[in-house]
Amino acid sequence: MTTSLANLAAGRCARVHSFSPGAECALNLMELGLVPGARLTVVRKAPLGGPLQVDVTGAHLALRRNVAATVIVEPLAP
Amino acid sequence: MTTATAERLLGLVGNPNVGKSTLFNALTGVRQRVANYPGVTVEAREGSVALDSGGAARLVDLPGAYSLRPSAADEAVVEEVLLGRRGPRPDAVLVVLDATNLRRNLFLCSEVADLGLPLVVALNMVDEARRAGIDVPTEELRERLGVPVVETVAIRGEGVEELRAALAQARPVPREGSLGEALEARLASAPGACRWERLRALEAEDPQLRAEEVARRYAWITELLHQRGEEDLARARARTERVDRVLLHPVGGPLVFLAVMGLVFQAIFTWAGPVMEGIEAAFGWLGGIASAHLPGLLGELGTSLVVDGVIGGVGAVVVFLPQILILFFLLGLLEDTGYMARAAFLVDRPLQSVGLSGRSFIPLLSSFACAVPGVMATRTIPHRFERLLAILVAPLMTCSARLPVYALLIAAFVPATPVLGAFNLQGLVLLGLYLAGIAGGLLVALVASRFQRRRGRLLPLVVELPPYRWPSWRGVLLKLRVRGGDFLKRAGTVIFAVSVALWFLMSFPRQPVESGLSEAEQAALQLRESYAGRLGHALEPALRPLGYDWKIGVGILASFAAREVFVGTMGVVYSVGEADEESADLRAALRNERDPRSGRRVFNTATVFSLLAFYVFALQCGATVAVVKREARSWRFALGQLFGFLLLAYLAALGTYQTLAALGYAA
Numbered sequence: 001m002t003t004s005l006a007n008l009a010a011g012r013c014a015r016v017h018s019f020s021p022g023a024e025c026a027l028n029l030m031e032l033g034l035v036p037g038a039r040l041t042v043v044r045k046a047p048l049g050g051p052l053q054v055d056v057t058g059a060h061l062a063l064r065r066n067v068a069a070t071v072i073v074e075p076l077a078p
Numbered sequence: 079m080t081t082a083t084a085e086r087l088l089g090l091v092g093n094p095n096v097g098k099s100t101l102f103n104a105l106t107g108v109r110q111r112v113a114n115y116p117g118v119t120v121e122a123r124e125g126s127v128a129l130d131s132g133g134a135a136r137l138v139d140l141p142g143a144y145s146l147r148p149s150a151a152d153e154a155v156v157e158e159v160l161l162g163r164r165g166p167r168p169d170a171v172l173v174v175l176d177a178t179n180l181r182r183n184l185f186l187c188s189e190v191a192d193l194g195l196p197l198v199v200a201l202n203m204v205d206e207a208r209r210a211g212i213d214v215p216t217e218e219l220r221e222r223l224g225v226p227v228v229e230t231v232a233i234r235g236e237g238v239e240e241l242r243a244a245l246a247q248a249r250p251v252p253r254e255g256s257l258g259e260a261l262e263a264r265l266a267s268a269p270g271a272c273r274w275e276r277l278r279a280l281e282a283e284d285p286q287l288r289a290e291e292v293a294r295r296y297a298w299i300t301e302l303l304h305q306r307g308e309e310d311l312a313r314a315r316a317r318t319e320r321v322d323r324v325l326l327h328p329v330g331g332p333l334v335f336l337a338v339m340g341l342v343f344q345a346i347f348t349w350a351g352p353v354m355e356g357i358e359a360a361f362g363w364l365g366g367i368a369s370a371h372l373p374g375l376l377g378e379l380g381t382s383l384v385v386d387g388v389i390g391g392v393g394a395v396v397v398f399l400p401q402i403l404i405l406f407f408l409l410g411l412l413e414d415t416g417y418m419a420r421a422a423f424l425v426d427r428p429l430q431s432v433g434l435s436g437r438s439f440i441p442l443l444s445s446f447a448c449a450v451p452g453v454m455a456t457r458t459i460p461h462r463f464e465r466l467l468a469i470l471v472a473p474l475m476t477c478s479a480r481l482p483v484y485a486l487l488i489a490a491f492v493p494a495t496p497v498l499g500a501f502n503l504q505g506l507v508l509l510g511l512y513l514a515g516i517a518g519g520l521l522v523a524l525v526a527s528r529f530q531r532r533r534g535r536l537l538p539l540v541v542e543l544p545p546y547r548w549p550s551w552r553g554v555l556l557k558l559r560v561r562g563g564d565f566l567k568r569a570g571t572v573i574f575a576v577s578v579a580l581w582f583l584m585s586f587p588r589q590p591v592e593s594g595l596s597e598a599e600q601a602a603l604q605l606r607e608s609y610a611g612r613l614g615h616a617l618e619p620a621l622r623p624l625g626y627d628w629k630i631g632v633g634i635l636a637s638f639a640a641r642e643v644f645v646g647t648m649g650v651v652y653s654v655g656e657a658d659e660e661s662a663d664l665r666a667a668l669r670n671e672r673d674p675r676s677g678r679r680v681f682n683t684a685t686v687f688s689l690l691a692f693y694v695f696a697l698q699c700g701a702t703v704a705v706v707k708r709e710a711r712s713w714r715f716a717l718g719q720l721f722g723f724l725l726l727a728y729l730a731a732l733g734t735y736q737t738l739a740a741l742g743y744a745a
């Protein structure tokens with residue numbers, strides 16, 4: 001079962017599955033380590049639709065919601 | 079080295095926040111300056127490192143980057159410099175890796191290796207890695223990459239000597255076969271001088287290959303690290319996470335943010351005050367000495383050039399320096415501790431709604447001190463369109479040069495009536511002017527970003543939130559020195575030149591001294607008949623609908639040196655001699671001024687607010703125009719902004735005056 005990264009609740013872990021077709025910054029995100037198979041954790045979400053803080057194997061990135069929505073992930077059991 | 083005289087050129091690259099600047103400082107010492115690449119507007123410094131072989135090498139600190147490949151709208155500086163497309167090609171590259179985050183850091187390293195240049199690797203932050211119990215694979219990397227790999231703790235200078243010694247042993251990393259058979263086969267037949275150029279050529283034809291390439295690089299890294307980078311690194315962040323729980327708390331976070339920004343403001347405006355007064359007094363004293371002793375040497379005209387043109391011009395620049403240095407110091411501190419990224423995280427959502435992002439926040443904040451450092455700070459915004467947007471709106475933030483103008487007009491014409499007990503009308507008007515500038519800026523950003531949206535591009539905010547770290551004082555102070563020097567050079571030369579030019583316009587043609595006139599009256603006469611005065615008269619018809627006469631026109635012209643010059647110029651026009659915004663004589667002169675034709679007061683309520691509205695929006699600052707031209711790399715942009723904002727100011731003043739006049743406030 002896959003979902004978008006933007007849908008994950010704070011504290012959840014997941015593995016990167018793919019990017020939604022036509023996602024403009026997919027390659028930038030991949031360069032930052034969000035390659036298919038990489039494990040990530042949503043650390044927190046800024047209030048009012050602000051960015052997500054995501055832990056990608058030790059590096060913490062802030063991603064906007066619309067960017068996170070293009071990342072398709074497989075949630076892992078908490 | 080082929081010839082003994084050719085200095086070796088070394089590039090310094092790394093992800094942001096790996097301690098690259100700190101390492102740069104440790105290697106080069108204080109001999110550093112802002113590097114000048116034609117057309118490059120990102121921050122780059124260069125300095126020289128003594129080599130073990132006796133000579134020295136030039137070390138260029140390139141902007142921090144996650145990848146050599148620029149994303150759609152970023153500047154390709156690192157790649158172009160390393161390929162030798164902007165000046166000479168470096169002879170070798172020093173790659174700085176953060177030992178606590180090797181996996182991500184090695185990505186850039188793998189790209190740099192494909193350039194075919196000899197490499198040396200610095201594994202920085204090994205102290206943090208050790209503390210977190212991470213086993214740093216220095217020996218494995220050395221073996222598998224085949225290049226010198228040196229462990230460093232840049233803030234304590236550990237490993238720097240070893241690194242310096244290793245610079246002579248730089249080697250290319252063998253990368254053949256690392257991208258998988260299919261890609262490698264196509265690479266073999268592609269044109270280009272190095273693997274990287276061949277890859278770029280291939281991908282220009284078939285962009286689909288990039289995803290494959292990126293995935294292959296990470297596979298190469300996984301193999302290199304033997305799964306090591308995959309371990310859970312949460313321990314390394316435990317301390318940072320505890321702090322973030324407060325600083326990024328949904329309620330607490332914004333409160334702390336407001337407090338921090340309040341403190342920055344407080345520092346800029348109150349701590350700098352006494353120093354600024356001291357500087358003004360010192361320049362006044364210098365001018366006094368010059369006026370007393372120079373006439374015998376240089377004559378009256380020469381003295382006036384020295385006192386009003388040169389000393390006045392230099393003074394106009396130097397007086398801002400305390401504010402700018404305090405601002406740069408605090409920003410450097412916030413950057414190096416890691417708080418800046420949190421600030422961007424917190425304000426991203428509100429700024430997003432007008433097309434900006436969290437990264438525009440610092441440039442806009444800086445612009446409240448002065449638009450020049452604000453525009454310079456946009457170098458940290460990697461996305462070109464967003465950078466231009468931030469440059470566009472920066473001058474609408476109320477800079478401190480507007481304050482003397484506001485202070486003079488408000489003190490003279492707005493009564494200090496208490497409002498709702500706690501406030502008073504003067505303060506509220508000042509607040510309103512600040513808010514009007516902010517609102518204008520947001521509106522302009524909103525409108526301008528619509529144009530971009532139509533072309534369909536999203537601004538992806540990707541900011542790294544680095545662990546909190548203690549800054550090194552040396553690093554912060556060095557950055558302060560380099561940036562402060564850059565400011566003086568950029569703003570100083572222009573402000574000085576405009577001041578001298580204005581002195582000329584106000585001093586020629588010379589008027590004969592008339593008997594019976596006081597010194598101040600003679601000065602007023604001189605100004606009235608000068609080129610500037612004539613220009614003011616010529617502009618009067620256009621300024622009438624705003625409620626201004628030629629005298630105000632001259633004041634506005636003079637503001638192009640720096641806005642606060644308006645105040646001194648008013649002092650001359652109204653024959654009160656030397657005047658600042660606190661001069662009671664000047665306030666009285668303004669209050670009593672009557673229009674010779676209608677006999678009405680010139681500075682009536684409508685005129686005063688029209689003038690305030692004009693100063694809120696007008697871009698009257700030669701230094702800002704010059705720095706915008708440089709950073710946006712376009713005269714069209716800079717002049718478009720200048721005239722666009724003048725028009726905006728004109729319309730705002732026109733609307734204000736006409737509305738108030740219609741309501742009967744022009745009497």
Ligand SMILES: Nc1nc2c(ncn2[C@@H]2O[C@H](COP(=O)(O)OP(=O)(O)O)[C@@H](O)[C@H]2O)c(=O)[nH]1
Nearest residue numbers: 095096097098099100203231232233414549550
């Ligand atoms: N613990 C530790 N901190 C470091 C080290 N090197 C740099 N820092 C700190 O890390 C922060 C970022 O360093 P800076 O040189 O500005 O990073 P840059 O963005 O790569 O130029 C600063 O607060 C430095 O004081 C190191 O080796 N160990």
